[in-house]
Amino acid sequence: MSQWTPPPRPDWVQQVIDEGRHMDIRSLVPLEPEELMATARRNTGFDDFGEDSWLEGFHVFLQALDEEAELHLLGRLMTRSDILRWLEARLGIEAAYAKHPEIEDEVIDQPVIVTGLPRSGTSILFELLSQDPQFGSPRNWEIMFPYPPPEAASYHSDPRIERCQHLVTQWNRVVPTYAAMHEMGAEIPNECIVAMSCTFLSENLPGQYQIPSYNAWYYQQDLRPAYAYYRRMLKLLQWKNPRRHWLLKAPSHLGNLPVVFDTFPDARVVITHRDPIVAQASVTNLLGTLYWMRSSQAFDARAFENLMTPEAGAARLDAVVELLEQGSVSRGQVHNFLYADLVRQPLPALESLYRDMGQSLDETAREAMQTYLARKPQGKFGKHQYSLGEQRENARKRQLYQRYQTYFNVPDEA
Numbered sequence: 001m002s003q004w005t006p007p008p009r010p011d012w013v014q015q016v017i018d019e020g021r022h023m024d025i026r027s028l029v030p031l032e033p034e035e036l037m038a039t040a041r042r043n044t045g046f047d048d049f050g051e052d053s054w055l056e057g058f059h060v061f062l063q064a065l066d067e068e069a070e071l072h073l074l075g076r077l078m079t080r081s082d083i084l085r086w087l088e089a090r091l092g093i094e095a096a097y098a099k100h101p102e103i104e105d106e107v108i109d110q111p112v113i114v115t116g117l118p119r120s121g122t123s124i125l126f127e128l129l130s131q132d133p134q135f136g137s138p139r140n141w142e143i144m145f146p147y148p149p150p151e152a153a154s155y156h157s158d159p160r161i162e163r164c165q166h167l168v169t170q171w172n173r174v175v176p177t178y179a180a181m182h183e184m185g186a187e188i189p190n191e192c193i194v195a196m197s198c199t200f201l202s203e204n205l206p207g208q209y210q211i212p213s214y215n216a217w218y219y220q221q222d223l224r225p226a227y228a229y230y231r232r233m234l235k236l237l238q239w240k241n242p243r244r245h246w247l248l249k250a251p252s253h254l255g256n257l258p259v260v261f262d263t264f265p266d267a268r269v270v271i272t273h274r275d276p277i278v279a280q281a282s283v284t285n286l287l288g289t290l291y292w293m294r295s296s297q298a299f300d301a302r303a304f305e306n307l308m309t310p311e312a313g314a315a316r317l318d319a320v321v322e323l324l325e326q327g328s329v330s331r332g333q334v335h336n337f338l339y340a341d342l343v344r345q346p347l348p349a350l351e352s353l354y355r356d357m358g359q360s361l362d363e364t365a366r367e368a369m370q371t372y373l374a375r376k377p378q379g380k381f382g383k384h385q386y387s388l389g390e391q392r393e394n395a396r397k398r399q400l401y402q403r404y405q406t407y408f409n410v411p412d413e414a
Contacts, residue, residue, distance in 0.1 A: 004284060004285065004288040004299045006288065006289075006292045006299075007175060007176075007177040007289065007292070009174075009175070010173070010174075010176065013074060013174055013175075016073055016074045017072045017073060017074060017296065019073065020072055020073025020074070020076075021072075021073075023073065025071075025072075025073050025076050026066075026076075028073075029073070029076040029077055029080050030080075031062055031065055031066065031076070031079065031080060031083070032062070033058060033059055033062055036062075036080075036083055036084060036087060037049070037087060039084060040084055040087035040088045040091060041091065043084065043088055044088050044091045044092060044095075044147075046091040046092065046094070046095045047091070048091065048094045048095070048098065049087070049090050049091060049094065050090060050093070050094045050229075053225045054090070054198075054199050054200050054201065054225075054229075055200075057199065057200035057201045057217075057218075057221075058200040060200075060213070060214055060217045061200050061205055061211070061214050062083075063213070064209070064211035064212075064213045064214040065079065065209060065211060067213070068209075068210060068211050068212060068213060069209045069210060069211055069294070069295055069297070070210075070295045070296070070297040071209075071294050071295050072294070072295060072296055074174065074294070075293065075294025075295050076294075078170070078174075078293070078294055079209075079294060081167075082197070085144060085145075086197050086198040086200070087198070088147075089144075089145070089146050089147065089198045089233075090198045091147075092145075092146055092147020092148070093146055093147060093198075093232065093233060093236055095147065096147055096148070096149055096236055096239075097232070097236070100239075103235055103236055103239050104235065106235035106236075106238055106239055108231065108234055108235065108238070108246060108264065109244070109245060109266070110245050110266045110267065110268060111245060111246035111247070111248055111264050111266075111267050111268070112129065112135065112245060112246070112247050112248070112267070112268045112269075112270060112357075113192075113248045113249065113253060113260060113264065113267050113268070113269045113270070114126045114129070114247070114248070114249040114269075114270045114272065115249065115250060115251055115252075115253035115254045115257075115260075115269060115270070115271055115272070116251060116254060116271050116272030116273060116274070116337075117251060117254070117272070117273075117274055117276060117279040117280075117313075117317075118251040118279060118286070119274070119278075119279045119286065120251075120272045120273060120274035120279045120339050121272045121274060121337075121339035121342050121343075122249055122250075122251055122272050123182065123249070124342065124376075125270070125272055125337060125342060126189055126247065126249040127188070127189065127372065127376075128346070128350065128369050128372060128373070129247050129350075130189050130247055131365060131368035131369045131371075131372050132247075132361075132365035132368070132369075133364065133365065133368075134244045134245055134365075135243070135244070135245055135246070135247035136238065136241075136242075136243025136244065136245070136246055136247065137189035137246070137247045137248070137249075138189060138190065138195060138234070138237060138246075138248070139186065139187050139188065139189055139190070140164055140168050140184075140185065140186050140187070140188055140189075140190045140194075141158065141160050141161045141163075141164035141165075141186040141187065142160075142237055143190055143194055143195045144160070144164045144167070144168075145160040145163070145164065146233055146236060146237060147236075149236050149237065149239050149240045149241075150237060150240065150241045151240040151241055152240065152241045152242070155241050156187070161186045161187060162186070164186035165185060165186035168184040168185065168186060169184050169185070171184060171293060172184060174293050175289055175292060175293050177289060178289050178290075178293075181285070181286050181289065182286070183376070189247070189249070191204070191249055191250040191251075192230060192248050192249065192250040192252075192253065193207070193250045193252055195230055195233055196226045196227075196229070196230050198229070198233075199225065199226040199229045199230070201218065201221060201223060201225065201226040202226060203218070203250075203252040205218075206218065207287065207290060208290050208291070208293075208294065209291065209294065209295070210291050210295065210297055210299075210300060212300075223256055223259050224259055224262060224263070227256075227259055227260070227262075227263040228263060230263075231263055231264070234246060253269070254271065254316070254320060255316050255319070257269065257320070257323055257328075257329045257334075258323070258328060258329065261329055261330070261333070266333075267333060268333055268335065268357055269329075269333060269334050269335065270335045270336075270337055270353065270357075271320070271334060271335070271336050271337065271408075272337050272338075272339055272342075273336060273337065273338050273339060273408045273410045274338075274339035274340070274410065274413070275405075275410060275411065275412055275413035276310075276313055276314070276317065276397070276401045276404065276405075276410075277394055277397050277398065277401070277412075277413070278413045280310070280313060280397075287299075310396070310397040310400050310401070311400060313400075313401075314400035314401050314403075314404065317401065317403075317404035318403055318404060320404075321403060321404060321407050335353060335356045335357055336356075336408055337349070337353050338408075338409070338410065338411075340410075340411050340413075346369075346373055347361075347366065347369065347370065350366075350369060351366075398412070
């Protein structure tokens, strides 16, 4: 991590950053709590943000941005835009429930939730499963703009799609190498933690900014309020556009399985498994790139040691084994999926997963998945380059990950 090298910036991005060095960007692009809330109220015409449990995280996050993130001008503009959208999403959700309290009666039936190590195939599995008509996944545009509630008749023609498309692909224009790491698009499904950003209790926030004080606060919190609010959002999204079963995804669910099952008691959780050494190297590059979008601050590996060291990673993986061994989560609701199988024979691997879930992969879904794979070959947007580290250090890591790899039969890649 300490040796991570940032990619070159496009000229236009560097010019905006250089111009900002001589401006009072804190005054020009304010990130003050009351002003942001007042602007969101003015933009929407609504004034109720719902219950107050989110406010602590909101204030901790803004203070960390101010004191630690070292945002440049473009980063500050992008950040203000994000925060206002999250606040406006809350206002819209609460307005919808106030006008239509029957939304609360919506039933979320047996959602399928994909999780696993970051960069272990969670995204491609999520996107493949979303080709099955029985599943509905929250698309980027409806996560970004949940109000007014999406409707079935205009789900693929809603004008919010175009606005979202420009905003989510902006990341690729700011740091072009990001396109090789993760495909962005308004109608592509996105992660639960992105939707949870409006709770200000989400791993999405420290995933975009170097804010160690927020990190320290976040990992001491009870995440049930954030998950409960996400469930509230999902009910709104399915109200006028019904989904038979939600298909959801976030790597961070792996460390929160008891909370996941408290929130969605009948969920089926699919855990992807990949050589942790390779997955760790890939996620380091992803994090560095995300931070580089909004700040020229050096990548401070020390601030993430408690999260990113092999010892910490192995402890989290071993904790999953313990949950299963102790029966703290139902084995019958947890399904394992090897990244190596997906790469080698994707459709047979998917068929095996369906059998494990007590289902069959019908021909319609199978053909849709095959078409999707044909249109998205690995490396479509460029090769994601990252370093795996020295052989001696990898051997040490291998010992740490031995229990996890043995338990789930995860093959070595490094």
